[in-house]
Structure formats: structure tokens, C-alpha cells
Amino acid sequence: MTTVASGTGVGPLLRGWRERRGVSQLELALRADSSARHICFIETGRSRPSEAMILRLAEHLEIPVRERNALLLAAGYAPRYAETSLDDPAMGALREGIERLLQGYEPFPAIVVDGVYTVVAANRGIAMLLEGLPERLLTPPLNAMRITLHPEGLSARIRNLREWRGHLLAQMERQIALARSKPLRELYDEVAAYPLPPETDGGPADRADPTAYPYFALPPQIEHDGHVLSFVSSISTFNTPMDVTVAELAIETFLPADPATVKYCQGLSAAAGRP
Known part of the structure; x- marks a missing residue:
């Protein structure tokens, strides 16, 4: 509203x-x-x-x-842009398109969030990264920033946490500067106040290898079952949106940053009997 x-x-x-x-x-x-x-x-x-x-x-x-x-x-005029729930039948084509996109990107992670990072949809690649997290963090509605930066969330597994956390907070700061969003500001204040996990002293957050980064982007390096996975994040939005809900959706895909990550994700998918 x-x-x-x-x-x-x-x-x-x-x-x-x-x-x-x-x-x-x-x-x-x-x-x-x-x-x-x-x-x-x-x-x-x-x-x-x-x-x-x-x-x-x-x-x-x-x-x-x-x-x-x-x-x-x-100014005394009626609103021009509707704000339609994604559950509305009118959004059926959009939902189906998003689902096809997410499934088509498997076995690599992909997620859709709204303007305050509430998870709207995610594929099995994301589910793989979230395996083993506390149930209370995975209770809907999920929030991508909370899951990533909470000390009991993915942050404990991210080897280059300080750098990736700085990137995410800077991203939120840019969004706040572009849009007057009180909920987004409140979310930023919350996640920025999260303490770094206790194991950062010599732990995953300090074990990143900067020489392993692709020259074109900073990848999050995430530990999973003894393996280190590296991804490059890409965010897409809809062009010329005519609905508030659609305007605030963002699709984030995680491109494997090295051959080892490609092989590992494909191996997990094959073991699960997925195409």
C-alpha cells in the first residue's frame, strides 16, 4: 500500500x-x-x-x-501503478516464467527476492547452500540478508565473510539512497549490527584466498560439506514494470567462478537423480 x-x-x-x-x-x-x-x-x-x-x-x-x-x-490524483500479489491469478504467467528460469539454472543457485529481500522463490541450488542451517532461520517468510549475515546462518560458512558482508551492506546502502524505504532501512540496521561469527579469528572468514578470485568480480566463497564453492552473483530486474510488486522483484543467479564449483554442483545433482 x-x-x-x-x-x-x-x-x-x-x-x-x-x-x-x-x-x-x-x-x-x-x-x-x-x-x-x-x-x-x-x-x-x-x-x-x-x-x-x-x-x-x-x-x-x-x-x-x-x-x-x-x-x-x-497531488490529488489516483495511483497509476497497481500492487498485485504474486498469488493473484493475474500473475500466473509471471510465476510460471520465474519458475522456469529458476529450474533452468539448476544445479546452480538462483533466488528471487522482493524490495526488502524477502525470498519469493528459490531453486534447489539455494536449498543445497542452506542445508543444516537452524530451522528458525528457515521459517517463512525467509529473508535473504538475514540468512546470509546472521551469525548462525551462512556467514559462518563464508570464507571471505568480511569482504562479502561489506559488499552486501554497501548494496543495501545504495538501495536506501535510491528509494525512501523505511523497512529496508530497518533491515539494514538489523543485519549491520550482527556480530561476526566467533570463528572469524583464523576461521572461515579469514581463510579466503584473494589470488583465487576471478579478475572480473568478487565471489562469495562458501564451504559445503568440506568443499569450497565460489560463485559470481548477478542480479536482474524487470524492464518497464507497470506494477509495484513486479518493479521490486530481483532475480539473483550465482555463476560458478571456477571449474571445481561446476563439477561439485553437477555431481550433487547427478547423485540426487536430477537431469
Whole structure:
């Protein structure tokens, strides 16, 4: 649900987004085929922007879909973008497409999360990585950041934890800067406060071998049943989403970073009788 703080007009909201993006009134006006004077009047409340103008400014400021609805509500217009549950029959084609993608990526891990890292779907490669974690961490709704960074979660198995943890926290910081998400900020504060596992002193988090990294990306190095698996993470989102739910979905796939990881994952799949 999109809500707007009482007494907050569309002008101050737009000004806040413009300043967050580091764009001047003149630059925004040029992008939106308007004038700096008109942008000034909108931001100060002297002019009520049309629905089309709000959407045009939002597009050029790269404002998230959820917040575009908030801008429209603040200006007295109806929300433009629906927020449809993934369980809705209208989302059937999307669910089936996601499932085919995840299954097609096996035996390697792939996961789908929403805007606050709640796990929407995952394949058997992810299930393999989570084997043996405490049941309370795996009770739905699962959260990918909690599972990864909690001291009793995957963090105890990640050999280069300090580096990978820093990457994940920086990723969340960038998202918070791009979207005004209170739940995401609360999640960040929670996972950033998790202590490092006690075994980091000479344990998995300190045993990473930097020379083993591919030159093109930092891989998480995860221990599994005595083996060290290395992956390169890739995140995909949907182009031109017209629904809040779809706009906030992210598909993360883990590409094997070395031949040993490929062989190990394929061996597990074969042993389980999977194609």
C-alpha cells in the first residue's frame, strides 16, 4: 500500500527527490521539456502539476514505481501503478516464467527476492547452500540478508565473510539512497549490527584466498560439506514494470567462478537423480 504523510504536498516531495539525485531545477527542466520557473513553481506549491507532468518528472528522476504512486496521491490524483500479489491469478504467467528460469539454472543457485529481500522463490541450488542451517532461520517468510549475515546462518560458512558482508551492506546502502524505504532501512540496521561469527579469528572468514578470485568480480566463497564453492552473483530486474510488486522483484543467479564449483554442483545433482 502506498501512503503519504499528512500535510506533505507533491512539491516538497519532488524537491526532495530532485535534491537526492543531485539535479538542479534547470537540468530537470531541460530533461522534462519544461522550464526552471515552472519546476520552481511546482516545488513551492504555486503551481499544481498535471498527472502527466508528475510522471514525466518521476521518470527523469528515476523515482521508484511505489513512490510515483505516492507523488500522484500527494497531488490529488489516483495511483497509476497497481500492487498485485504474486498469488493473484493475474500473475500466473509471471510465476510460471520465474519458475522456469529458476529450474533452468539448476544445479546452480538462483533466488528471487522482493524490495526488502524477502525470498519469493528459490531453486534447489539455494536449498543445497542452506542445508543444516537452524530451522528458525528457515521459517517463512525467509529473508535473504538475514540468512546470509546472521551469525548462525551462512556467514559462518563464508570464507571471505568480511569482504562479502561489506559488499552486501554497501548494496543495501545504495538501495536506501535510491528509494525512501523505511523497512529496508530497518533491515539494514538489523543485519549491520550482527556480530561476526566467533570463528572469524583464523576461521572461515579469514581463510579466503584473494589470488583465487576471478579478475572480473568478487565471489562469495562458501564451504559445503568440506568443499569450497565460489560463485559470481548477478542480479536482474524487470524492464518497464507497470506494477509495484513486479518493479521490486530481483532475480539473483550465482555463476560458478571456477571449474571445481561446476563439477561439485553437477555431481550433487547427478547423485540426487536430477537431469
